[in-house]
Amino acid sequence: MPNETIHNPDQYMTALRTIIAGGRKRIGLLLGAGASAGMRKSDGSYPLIPAVAGLTTQVLGSLNGEYQYQIAELKKELAPKDDIETILSRVRALAKIIGPAKIHGLDGPQYATLGERICEEIGTIVNVSLPPSGSAYSDIVTWIVGTARDHPVEIFTTNYDLLMEEALERVRAPYFDGFTGGRDPFFDPVTVSNNDLPARWTRLWKLHGSLGWSSNDKDEVVRSGKDSAKHLVFPEHLKYEQTQKAPYAALLDRLRAFLATPDTLLISVGFSFADAHISARIDEGLAANPSASVFAFQFQKLEKESCASELGRRLPNFSVYARDAAVVNGSAGLWKVPDQLPSKDWGPIRSSYWSRFEDASPNEFILGRIEDFARFFSAARSAQAFAAQQTQLAEPNTALPAEAPVA
Template sequence: MENTSHNPDQHMFGFRQLATNGRKRIGILIGAGAPVSINVGEEGTWKPLIPNIAGLEKIVFDALSENQREVYNQIKSSFPDSNLEKILSRVRMLTEVVGDGKLFGFTEQDFSNLSEAICNSIREVVAQDLPLGANPYSELVSWINGINRKYAVEIFTTNYDLLFENALERARTPYFDGFSGSKSAFFDPSSISKNDLPPRWVRLWKLHGSIGWESNANGEVIRVPDSKNANMVYPSHIKYDQTQAAPSSSLFERLKNFILEPDTLILSAGFSFADAHISSRLLECMMANPTAALFAFQFNGLADESAAKELALKCPGISVFCSDGAVINGVEAKWRIGTPPTKNWHEIRAEYYKDNKFLLGDFLRLARFLATAGSEISQDAVPPIPQEVGAEIV
């Protein structure tokens, strides 16, 4: 096994052909790492449009009051390997069990206020508009629109932001997110299950909710323009329970049904696969449908992508592409360049492999690779990628 290797040229040649196949049923899974690839900092500095989990935790912590920060730190130090998700989970748990007593000097109402403050900060951080000009979201939409497709592209995302909505609307691309109406759009699960819109309509499924979703007087989730509220599935121990209620239950069912369709291909970017609820659903459906394939593009090396690697080792239909190697057909190996598949392939290779590093784990690079793959998209119409690209994906 020590002599085993994967040739990135071979696999990207095949992937490029799949990406331009208009008869392929394609889904895209986008996680929190995707907006990290967009730099909005001043020249020479890197500032992601929306930070990763570590960056988000710092912003949330700084926005808390002095007393809330003190309790936050006490909770954080009380158990190992803590992060924002685990701390919010613990805060919500304490809200439910503290009763009439106190813990860390906080009452039930104090813990409830802390939970609300954390959630409000998360919402404020992710409420960003897509920058003007070239960006990976717009280029992904250009790739979607540039090919005459038999089946609609379906985007599944765990993110609460409206970046895909921004990109689709700027490109005048019709899309459906499960809601119908204008002033107080209502969720229509029957439209999701029937899936009978034209192929040119992109399907956008927000698995964990979205900015702009809120509950009306009847407890139903509606989508309201410029809403300041949010019915989002925040990262915590109650995430699984929340996803069993509408509309999340219908959206997760759509993910399942999509994977079980014949000859499907899912591309994932910015997704760590640490969400056990989604990962278990993906694995279950992929094992049930041997004609389906999942290509997971991960930013880090194999050693740091344990969750994705574990899935790929269990299911040969899941391929994980990391910076230093890959798991393909259940085989884990490092990259090794081989014979180019075509005469001028070295020019294409520069888009995904440089300095012994595979680059498509960066959402910016992946979107650019897809955009330039379509024969209908002019190379001259796409500006070059800046020298400094990428950011750590969590």
């Protein structure tokens, strides 16, 4: 990382608050697995839904009694990468190719059963509810419904859980997820493509499927209203193939169409950009439309966010905001907060994005953590947020949409 390059978080977050406080900008959110994993349970413990490592431990633990030998042998075979995603990929591959032959004591149909069991366990683990006392998703919904909008907020998520649906329904905020109907709601790609519902309806696009989706007797995806996990695109080797079919192709096309629209901003949190089929569409969209922007809020330090950093270095309209550093206008640099506050009221505002991750750690950029990210959004319309609007925080690399004034 070039030592001479530094980035001032005060500048970028002041401008971002200006954008998200108004209702004129076309804004989308991209929520990855880190969003659900970063929220607390009702008892205050973490995580609400485990990330891949925790998911692996829980799923394999529940199956270990029946499949102890197979799990042990598959882990040896796949080491050092033996997480649940890799194991599921291997199980489904064996189910398709070995037929009546046996590997590690199971034949093809038995591996198909094991794959279904893994999917059922994943579905059980992600089938949770939001804490009753509030959550990060509730804060995001507060921001969504807090102003009249010229354009709907579009939420793209790879998560299978129903947490965002729950947050929207708690405050009776209307949303559209691509399905329509009463008895067996069916997917309507025309409405998804045209995007012609009122702006007050949030769009919720489940890019990898969702709990409650299932197939009917015509092999069409319907929304059952139940918590089943029969039609999920799990992160394994079939993902690319599956996402070329309805409804997944239409949802990914919606992401591409969103980025093709002039003057749009996609803000991501909890997403690593390791999903090649999603990152490729973002890459193509930003390259073809310089007026679109992506702000990627990453939980880890920049050197560990390799997928996001690579996009940021190639695309000037892709900005990465990591814990210790940022990539803006293709230039990577450490965060540096000026000694002097922009105004006398700026201390509480700065602490909303520049604080400690742990008690003994130095201050870092914290908006890669979903709960801080959501609070920042929900508080965007507070009077203090604009206390320094007239203060000049000039820095050459703004990487902001044209609408945003540099405060």
